[in-house]
Amino acid sequence: ETGVTQSPTHLIKTRGQQVTLRCSSQSGHNTVSWYQQALGQGPQFIFQYYREEENGRGNFPPRFSGLQFPNYSSELNVNALELDDSALYLCASSAQGVGDTQYFGPGTRLTVL
Amino acid sequence: GENVEQHPSTLSVQEGDSAVIKCTYSDSASNYFPWYKQELGKRPQLIIDIRSNVGEKKDQRIAVTLNKTAKHFSLHITETQPEDSAVYFCAASEVDSNYQLIWGAGTKLIIKP
Secondary structure, rough: OOOOOOEEEEEEEHHHOOOOEEOOOOOOOOEEEEEEOOOOOEEEEEEEEEOOOOEEEOOOOOEEEEEEEOOOEEEEEEEOOOHHHHHEEEEEEEOOOOOOOEEEEEEEEEOOO | OOOOOOOOOOEEEEEOEEEEEEEEEEEOOOOOOEEEEEOOOOOOOEEEEEOOOOEEEEEOOEEEEEEEEEEEEEEOOOOOHHHEEEEEEEEEEEEOOOOOOOOOOOOEEEEEO
């Protein structure tokens, strides 16, 4: 198993609500990437944070936002939840500049009702 | 942007036989190609990766080949075992995109006893 952890494991919200998901990166890693994985599909890149700055963004609306903290842990925030936001949210940490291998956390299963 | 296609979507092989999964990518600037294994309800786990300066890489029963000219790469699993049953994802990324991974749709590998 990797040293990447995520919380919570599962979450149920209703449409219009807001949610915050958390990720702790592996020791020595300064980059966190977030992915959305719908059932039966491959992960879709949301955004990446490197040394507390957004370092690239996929095709997701602005209601998906994030933060990275000085200890390189990260948060994903989703506002105005929609039914289609129901998915597994994965974070992956990597050591930018050292290697590009991404190690994944166990994910947060978000269900929007 | 990058697009990754993966085939087949499902692959069923007899235990002990070999399995081959193929991916093509669109962006010639892509230079990093990891393969992940994802068991049901679990996180994606890196099983092997290859960079564009290498044509082939092997790790015990697993090998990956890369054809930069044709823009395709393949995963080869020999002497398949029941524990190889999972969904396998290929991905591609490039340095200029800060290694943001673009994923294939996945291949469900079934090992028949």
